[in-house]
Amino acid sequence: MRRPSLSTALLWPALLVMVPLLLGPLLLLAHESLKPFVGGRIGGDESGALTLQNYAQIADPQYVRYFLDTFRVGLLATAFALVLGFPVAHFIVRRAGPTMRRLMVGGLVGTLFLSIIVRVYAIAMTFGPHGPLSDFSRLFGISASSPDGAELMVVLGLLNSTLPLVALTLIGTLQNINPRLEDAALSLGAPRWKTFFQITVAMSLPGILSAAIIAYAFCISNLVVPMLVGRGFIVFVSNLIYFRFSEVANFPSGAALSMVMMVISVALFYGLLSLVRSHWQEAGK
């Protein structure tokens, strides 16, 4: 028999904290989601029989829309972050000199230190319906005060965080790609754009997927951005859960929403992660 090593032993403190603090409350939340809700009281009815009515409610198209909005807007903010962030990371890794590189990485990390409230309000004040640059929305053919305008503000607000997250993640990925592979492609007659897509981007795919997962997880769990600039037009599931718990004190409904969101998110990330893993194997890593 092998004696438990020190590193195994050191896992215990974390487990002791995580199990009661995370798993315990989650189980309670699952239990709460099955309780019937009676108006006027805080929390589910302790005496009533367990029910699935809180879940049945979510299948209503009204609710499904919140889920769709969350995943769609999150997807937009993630996609833009990838499209804009990849060239930034590529520039930092391949072209920038040491000073430029330090400045740019410092800038990216710095933005993450700035409170998201500050950044989102700044965006709203600048590009929002009353901002000096409200015509910015017109570039996309939409009015700043319309629901589409609100969606644009939410995407911009999320992008503010996802862009640095994605760029910083991809810097690591690109640094691991041998620049001579790009030279090799050029010497084999591939023009620069083809080399970029067939070698650089293709080899970064696992990193791109990882960055996408990080950015997407940030987006769909976000509460502050839709709350501040969604103006009621864009409401994420997180906002809905927040309303349920804090405004109307319908704990069972909030709990049910939380459980559904959690299951969908976990399934989504597990799917994406297994995609990353299969890609790595395919790449013969």
Place this chain on the structure above:
Amino acid sequence: MIQSVLDLQHVTKRFGDTAAVDNVTFEVARGEIVALLGPSGCGKTTTLRMIAGFEQPDEGRIFISGVDVARKAPYERNVGLVFQDYALFPHMSVAQNIAFGMKNRGVPARDIAPRIARVLEQVRLPGIEGRRPSQLSGGQQQRVALARALVTRPDVMLLDEPLSNLDAKLRLELRHEIRAILATFDCTSIIVTHDQEEAMGLADRIVLMNKGRIEQVDTPVGLYQRPQTLFAADFIGHANWISGTLARRAAEAGVVETKVGGIAVAPGAVADGPVTLCIRPERLAIVAADAPADTRLAAVVERLDPVGADLRIWSRLGDGTLVQSLEKNVGRALPAPGVGVTLGFKVADCIVLPADGAAR
């Protein structure tokens, strides 16, 4: 030279104030294998990168098959490259790697598969189309890299330190193999290396570089037997050095006055004045005191080093200079350390070089 495929004329590349490549001029004939040899930082890799198109020369012109390519992008030149670390695309199979260049060079789709099969046979790796680079040994990756570059029939093949990532035994094997493969394709090739043995074993001619300049361009044998500079004599093989002052009239035979006496030298182009004499160890022999030799020097044996088939004998001359001579290890009686001997060599074996810093 019948027809030069590659022609560099006064090529200069500066990084900041230093010239990485300084006024380099040489030609390579069709089918010829030329090695760019020199210590690290001598400009050989920058020269290769300029031929490939990754760097642009500040001055000078580069012709490939008669066309000035100095301002053309890498993908606009028909140049094949084999990298030190092979740079095979890890996310592609061997077949996809080899097909990559053909697709970009407009080879018809139906010809690609048969050409992959054929080139893999030519590099003696038939049937590995479906493998990933990570599933191949270093030597196999090397040959796939060669196949990938050769399959598009480049005008010039550039090989960057092709053997430095392999172990010593494999290196020797692959050296012959690369020569044979390049000969099969009759491909004009440039090999960049810091390893003189590799350069000598692979190349028809060697361009010896130092500090961005060409020291000498010669055949491997010529470079060893007729070095024109101290650097060339020192970089290739071993040498004994004796400095002195040359006195002769014009290009006649003359005498070099040294601390160990006058040494007769053959006619040559080196001007009178301070010179350094270079005598290869295998041309210096322990001889009987009255044996016929053009020059005889008294020495005391200091140490004997067995080096396989040969014995390296270190002796000290009258002025304290340590010299080495090579004796075949054939069981002949050898002097013990501390014994006085006579070292002899022929006039023809004494290479006269201008002393360091003197005008060439």
